[in-house]
Amino acid sequence: MLQFREPFIQLLMQGMVVGKSYRIKGSGKYITKEEVDFSGSTLVEKSSGSVVIEEWEKMSKSKYNGIDPQKIIEEHGIDTTACSYWEGYIRSLKKME
Numbered sequence: 001m002l003q004f005r006e007p008f009i010q011l012l013m014q015g016m017v018v019g020k021s022y023r024i025k026g027s028g029k030y031i032t033k034e035e036v037d038f039s040g041s042t043l044v045e046k047s048s049g050s051v052v053i054e055e056w057e058k059m060s061k062s063k064y065n066g067i068d069p070q071k072i073i074e075e076h077g078i079d080t081t082a083c084s085y086w087e088g089y090i091r092s093l094k095k096m097e
Helices: 069-076 078-096
Strands: 018-024 052-058
Touching: 069 078
Parallel strands: none
Antiparallel strands: 018 052
């Protein structure tokens, strides 16, 4: 047992942030979206022609499915990006009430 009070009243679950990932079917090696050929009915790797599996997975640098914040700012502007962030934060606080 802890010798002090917990610093938080309630655990706030934010959920899982996911993104599309691409990996080679046989090896399981993750590749970037730019390395995938989308022109046919089946996704394949451009360099080898290997079949590629597309899945929604937890965002990770090693899976190459993260989002660059700078791209979001360039597309939507800093004000919209900041408002979107704060809106989500405030919404989570209201759920705690």
